[in-house]
Amino acid sequence: MRYPILICVSCLWISAGCAPPSSSTPTAQQSSSTTATENAVADEAGEPSTNRTTRIEPGPDAQTQAQEALILAEPGDVIEFAEGTFEFNGTLSLDGINDITLRGKGMDKTILNFSGQRVGSGGEGLKIKADNFIIEDLTLQNSPGDAIKLEDSRHATIRRVRTWWSNGPDEKNGAYGIYPVLCEDVLIEHCVAECASDAGIYVGQTKRAIVRHNRAERNVAGIEIENTEGADVYENLATNNTGGILVFSLPGLKLKNGSHCRVYNNKMRDNNHPNFAQPGAMVAAVPPGTGLMIMANDQVEVFDNEIGGNQTANCAVISFLSTNRPFDDPQYDPFPEGIYIHDNKFSExxxxxxxxxxxIYRDAAELPMPDIVVDGVVHQENLVDGRPPADARIYVTNNGSATIVDLGLAAVAAGQPPEFSTDLAAFAGKLPALEPIKFQEAAR
Structure with missing residues (x-):
């Protein structure tokens, strides 16, 4: 279905810039030699099992030995990187071998550095296409492309992993730090993601994901949930990004419409970093100063968060039509519906x-802009007595002294002057709480 294109809400929100590298960069001593060893693992009866642990030390042969270990791995194997800094000149890939664990000695002790990656050797640091995969306790840095990409994987765990670019925020950095796409049952926990030119932690076109206990800082988008069915995002810190947490649905993708996302117990503070995304990327339209943005996603519950210090808007709920980008995807729904924002703490x-x-807002009203910004664009064909059906509305309740503005952009697009509504009562009510996301985690 085609919809009239509205004025560009997100266009011209872009600022370019970069910040200096973090002063807390972890360091590790590099060994002068490379060795790989294999050990059988004993089962509970003391008998050797077929599961192997391959240990890799830093040194000039680390690239070859690590890739050989991934190619020759058998289900149940553990590939363990020792303490130190590993210099890699190409992508490490695992394809079609399930039940593999990749681990280091700690995110501040095991560093996989891809600064020397050759042109034409991939672009990702790690590229994984396998089920029941675990990666934990290491850092990946300076990959030309995505740091970790998982594609078409089921039951994946990413735990205590840091991804970052040591030169600081830069549009030449890889797009994504942690990037599962077209996956099922993904757990991302206790990770750190910094300086990605798109999203530090990105979950795309995935069914069932849990993103918890992570820190995302100095990215364009700290955490992004895109075209995903079933996600719990909780107890994360998103700070000093352009946008803290984004929950998007975009057209033209295999999994058409994202839904059922709970965003709760997070801290989204001071996400005012200049936007350094590559031109043309969707996140290039995210304005600096965005705490939480929900775009075209359905069934989103936002509760018990601390959202403050975001200089454009602490929370925004918009239609894809407000981006002014054309699309021709008859299965795509561009409207955010069934949004329930309650019991949050908003400030500053x-x-x-x-x-x-x-x-638009400054020309028509006094600052500050309210905590919650709604574009007011709804599916006209579905209106009942001038309003969306009850289960498709936006509800905002019990958020303390939080304020709201409905920008009424559909009227603005029709050539009428801006007429904002700050009537919180128009958003009164509630929706049933969404069910928690549950699945069997990858385990050994």
Whole structure:
């Protein structure tokens, strides 16, 4: 179905820039030699099992030995990187071998460095296409492309992993730090993601994901859930990104419409970093100063979060139509529906709203811009007595002193002057709580 294109809400929100590298960069001593050893693992009866642990030390042969270990691995094997810094010149890949664990000695002790990656040797640091995969306790840095990409994998765990680019935020950095796409049953926990030119932690076109206890900082998007069915995002810190947490549905993808996402017990503070995304990327339209943005996703419950210090808007709920980007995907639904925002703590947002939306608001109203910004674009064909059906509305309740504005952009697109509504009562009500996401985690 085609929809009229509205004025560009997200366009012109872009700022470019980069920050200096973090002062907390972990370091590790590099060994001068490379050795790989294999040990059988004893079962509970003391008998050797067929599962092997292959241990790899830093040194000039680490690339070859690591890739050989991945190619020759058998289900149940553990590939263990020793303490130190490993210099790699190509992508490490695992394809079609299930039940593999890749681990280091700690994210501040085992460093996989891809600064020397050759042109034409991939781009990702790690590229995984396998089920029941675990990666834990190491850092991946300076990959030309994505640091870790998992594709078409079921039951994957990413735990205590850091991804970052040591030169600081830069549009030349890889797009994604941690990047599962077209997966099922993904757990990402206790990770750190910094300086990605798109998203530090990105879950795309995935069924069932849990993202918890992570820190995302100095990325364009800290954490992004895109076209995903069933996600719990909780107890994360998103700070000093352009946008803290994004929950998006975009057209033209295999999994058409994201739904059923719970965002709770997170801290989204001071996400005011200049946008350094590559031109043309969807996140290039995210304005600096965005705490949480929900775009075109359905059934999103946002509760018990601390959201503050985000200078454009602490929380925004918009239609894809407000991006002014054309699309031709009859199965795509561009409207956010069934959004329930409740029991959050909002503070100190909207002091300096950026981009075209900031200009529209400043020209018509006094600052600060309210905590919650709704574009007011709804599916006209589905209206009942002038309103969306009850289960498709946006509800905002019990958020303390939080304020709201409905920008009424559909009227603006029709050539009418801006007429904002700050009536919180128009969003009164509630939806049934979404069920927690549950699945069997990858385990050994």
């Amino acid at each position: 947002g909207g002091q300096d709203p950026q981009g075209q939306i900031g200009k």
